[in-house]
Amino acid sequence: MAGLPDHLLRRxxxxxxxxxGRDVEEVLAELKGEAPPAPQQEAPAPAATPEPAPAPxxxPEPAPAPAPAxxxxxxxxxxxxxxxxxxxxxxxxxxxAMEGRARKEGxxxxxxxxxxxxxxxxxxxxxxxxxxxxxxxxxxxxxPAIPEGxxxxxxxxxVKAGAIQQVKSSPQDKVNVWPHLLAIEFVALMVVTAxxxxxxxxxxxPLLEFANFNEQPNPSKAPWYFLGLQELLSYxxxxxxxxxxxxxxxxxxxxxxxxxxxxxxxxxxxKLAIMVFSFFLFASAVLTIYGSFFRGxxxxxxxxxxxxxxxxx
Amino acid sequence: xxxGNGRVGLRERISQAGDHIRTSQVWSSIFRPGSxxxxxxxxxxxxxxxxxxxxxxxxxxxxxxxxxxxxxSYTLCLGGLSFFLFILLTITGIFLMFYYRPTSxxxxxxxxxLATDVAFGQLVRNMHRWGxxxxxxxVFLHMARVFYHGAYKPPREFNWVVGIVLLTLTLLLSFTxxxxxxxxxxxxxxxxxSNMGAYAPVIGDQVSxxxxxxxxxxxxxxLRWYVLHVLFLPFITVxxxxxxxxxxxxxxxxxxxL
Ligand code: HEM
Numbered sequence: 171m172a173g174l175p176d177h178l179l180r181r182x183x184x185x186x187x188x189x190x191g192r193d194v195e196e197v198l199a200e201l202k203g204e205a206p207p208a209p210q211q212e213a214p215a216p217a218a219t220p221e222p223a224p225a226p227x228x229x230p231e232p233a234p235a236p237a238p239a240x241x242x243x244x245x246x247x248x249x250x251x252x253x254x255x256x257x258x259x260x261x262x263x264x265x266x267a268m269e270g271r272a273r274k275e276g277x278x279x280x281x282x283x284x285x286x287x288x289x290x291x292x293x294x295x296x297x298x299x300x301x302x303x304x305x306x307x308x309x310x311x312x313x314p315a316i317p318e319g320x321x322x323x324x325x326x327x328x329v330k331a332g333a334i335q336q337v338k339s340s341p342q343d344k345v346n347v348w349p350h351l352l353a354i355e356f357v358a359l360m361v362v363t364a365x366x367x368x369x370x371x372x373x374x375x376p377l378l379e380f381a382n383f384n385e386q387p388n389p390s391k392a393p394w395y396f397l398g399l400q401e402l403l404s405y406x407x408x409x410x411x412x413x414x415x416x417x418x419x420x421x422x423x424x425x426x427x428x429x430x431x432x433x434x435x436x437x438x439x440x441k442l443a444i445m446v447f448s449f450f451l452f453a454s455a456v457l458t459i460y461g462s463f464f465r466g467x468x469x470x471x472x473x474x475x476x477x478x479x480x481x482x483x
Numbered sequence: 484x485x486x487g488n489g490r491v492g493l494r495e496r497i498s499q500a501g502d503h504i505r506t507s508q509v510w511s512s513i514f515r516p517g518s519x520x521x522x523x524x525x526x527x528x529x530x531x532x533x534x535x536x537x538x539x540x541x542x543x544x545x546x547x548x549x550x551x552x553x554x555x556s557y558t559l560c561l562g563g564l565s566f567f568l569f570i571l572l573t574i575t576g577i578f579l580m581f582y583y584r585p586t587s588x589x590x591x592x593x594x595x596x597l598a599t600d601v602a603f604g605q606l607v608r609n610m611h612r613w614g615x616x617x618x619x620x621x622v623f624l625h626m627a628r629v630f631y632h633g634a635y636k637p638p639r640e641f642n643w644v645v646g647i648v649l650l651t652l653t654l655l656l657s658f659t660x661x662x663x664x665x666x667x668x669x670x671x672x673x674x675x676x677s678n679m680g681a682y683a684p685v686i687g688d689q690v691s692x693x694x695x696x697x698x699x700x701x702x703x704x705x706l707r708w709y710v711l712h713v714l715f716l717p718f719i720t721v722x723x724x725x726x727x728x729x730x731x732x733x734x735x736x737x738x739x740x741l
Contacts, residue, residue, distance in 0.1 A: 344547040348534040351544065351553045358560040359567050366571070366617070370609035374598075380591050381670035383700075390671040392679075393661050395619050395654060399679060412679035413687070424647040426630070427640035435633030435741055447630050482668050483616060 182258060189260070200255060267323075275317065376482045389469045389480055394462055398454045401461035404469060543728055551740040557632075558737065561625035565653075566724065568618040575611040576713065583663070585709035587702035590665040615657050622653045634738035642730040645723055652720045659712035665705060673708075674700055 183198035190197075250268075254261045272278065316322060345351075392400045402411035430443050437444060462481045466472030472480070491499075504510055505522040514521045517533020524530060532546045551557055582601055583593045597604030626646060629635060635643035662673045677700075681691035695704040731737065 343550040345550050345553055346528070346531040346535075346547055347540075347544045348531050351548055352540075354553060354555060355560070355563055358555075358564060362564060362567065362617075363571065366610055366614055367606075369613055370606055373609065373613070374605060375609045375612035376666075376668055377594055377598075377664055378667040380588060381665045381667060383670070385667075386674075387667055387671055390675050392672050392676040393658060394616075395657070396676050396679070400675065403679070408679070408682040409684065412682040413684065416679075420647065420651060423626075423650075424644050427635040427637075427643050430636070433636060435636060435738070437631075437741070440633060443633075444631065447627075451627060482672075483612070 186260065201258065203255065271322065274320070378482075388467045389465060391461070391465070391481065394458065394481070394483065397461035398457035400469075401457045401465070545732060545736065548736055549740070552737045557739060559624075559628060561621055561628055562731075565618060565622045565625055565649075566728075568614055568621060569720070569724070572611060572614050572618065573717065575607050575614065578607050579611060580713060585663065585706045587665060587705060590663060590705060594664045594666075615660060619653055619657050622650055626650060632739055632741065636738075639730070639734045639738060642727060642734060645727045645730065649720065649723050649727060652716060652723065656712065656716045656720065659708040659716060662700075662705065662708045663712065670700060673704075 179201050180194075180198060183201050184194050186192075186201075187194040187197045250261050250264050253259070254264055391397060399411060399416060402415060405411065406415070430440075432440060432443065434440060463474045463479060464471055466477050466480050472478075502522065505520075511521060515533075515537035517530050517537045518524065519530075519534060535541055535544055535546045579597070582597060582604065584590060594608070597608050629643065629646065658673070658676060661676075662669045677691060677695055680694060681687045683690050692698065694707075695701075696707045697703060
């Protein structure tokens with residue numbers, strides 16, 4: 171019961187006292203391990219058990235060794251009372267769980283037939299071989315294996331919050347969105363709007379002659395973001411440049427997170443990823459610029475400074 | 484306070500009227516508690532939280548973010564600017580819709596008329612066009628910055644995929660808009676661009692037929708791309724943006740620091 175705050179212990183004791191019709195202080199003392207568990211006083215151990223080990227009334231009861239109570243695994247011989255005291259699970263519940271498990275495993279219910287719930291301080295290991303019921307129990311038998319697929323559960327009366335959810339997250343250096351982030355966003359928004367307006371005042375969007383199906387301009391270029399692809403068209407088969415490369419490009423981008431299994435975000439740990447990505451970034455930039463400014467009539471190579479720019483936004 | 488001659492001064496009156504409005508039922512029904520516009524706003528930690536919590540912005544922003552996330556040098560505002568440019572393009576686009584008919588030759592004439600007959604027509608058209616190019620660039624750079632920060636790593640894998648969808652949608656939005664002026668540039672750039680799609684194995688012809696509404700670009704293509712441009716694609720984009728922003732927050736806010 172170590173580490174449980176007093177008020178929780180008390181609440182638990184009150185509830186148990188009410189349920190069992192006992193005195194709160196007595197239960198509390200028992201919970202705290204300051205007094206021997208009541209049932210042991212009421213009902214002395216049955217003869218079959220070699221060492222019932224009732225704790226000396228004055229000394230606090232030693233914690234039952236490797237407290238099997240919480241683990242849910244059936245230990246060797248079990249002292250239900252001690253277990254109950256240490257885990258806070260009422261004896262009847264412990265016993266019911268044991269019986270249930272025995273039934274499920276097709277073994278006879280451990281020999282405690284007729285015994286009142288509290289009467290078996292050292293219950294036989296409930297999965298011990300059927301015949302050996304009480305006698306074998308006392309021996310430190312090898313821990314019985316829990317068959318595969320069997321989930322064992324245990325009802326606990328007190329659950330520390332930490333076990334279920336992180337009540338307190340680790341502290342982080344945080345700032346208020348208002349005003350800090352909103353101010354930055356507002357400024358960024360104003361700067362971009364102003365820049366766009368000023369640019370639009372001075373530079374007009376292009377408008378050429380009316381669309382004419384019979385007169386293809388030379389060269390004809392796709393919008394700039396497709397010019398890298400159009401550039402590829404002059405090296406590869408249209409199936410490759412126009413279809414396979416862009417399809418693989420988009421799919422390739424989308425699956426990056428599922429291919430890159432490296433959990434680190436430190437640039438020094440991701441040299442390969444950064445190199446590969448930068449290569450493609452650089453290549454597409456070069457192809458786009460090349461297709462935009464270095465391709466003249468017939469989509470042939472031309473220098474923008476000698477032959478002029480064949481490019482419209 | 485009364486001035487020298489016992490009258491209430493103008494400034495005093497204005498501020499009284501201001502108080503009156505700001506304490507009115509109408510005003511306080513609009514600006515929820517914690518709004519800086521509400522009467523009695525003071526700068527306190529609690530109010531700083533309320534500004535966000537009681538605001539429609541709460542759909543986008545948490546009350547607090549990690550300190551490094553507000554450093555301009557981390558996101559370079561690129562995601563935010565992508566979104567803002569989208570809004571700006573929506574606004575200017577709606578303006579343009581009032582003056583544009585997607586038929587031939589009317590489309591071309593309407594664009595021409597923007598420069599001559601419509602107040603600020605040319606300016607708004609310019610903003611729409613340059614804004615669109617800028618958005619493609621900004622979205623692309625946003626993707627690069629996300630990559631270099633490794634911000635696509637768990638738990639943000641799926642948001643990266645949503646991002647790729649958004650990138651594709653951005654390109655499609657820009658591409659469908661490119662045809663609308665119905666001039667030589669529009670016609671032939673789109674011809675070249677959509678010819679690439681026609682090379683797709685097996686379904687190439689169907690893809691191209693569905694996209695341009697026939698075996699070659701015709702005035703029907705114009706109507707089709709217009710609807711895609713002003714309704715269909717923006718609608719899909721908004722849906723994906725909503726998912727994108729939602730995931731940014733559900734994935735624990737912005738990534739990092741490195
Ligand atoms: C219309 C296009 C897009 C819009 C409006 C948009 C908007 C945003 C915004 C506002 C953020 C918050 C952080 C920031 O500002 O950087 C963000 C984060 C993010 N975006 Fe985008 N985005 C778009 C396209 C993309 C693309 C193309 C990708 C990648 C392929 C992408 C992947 C991500 C990821 C993974 C995050 C989380 C980053 C982090 O936690 O550091 N987004 N996006």
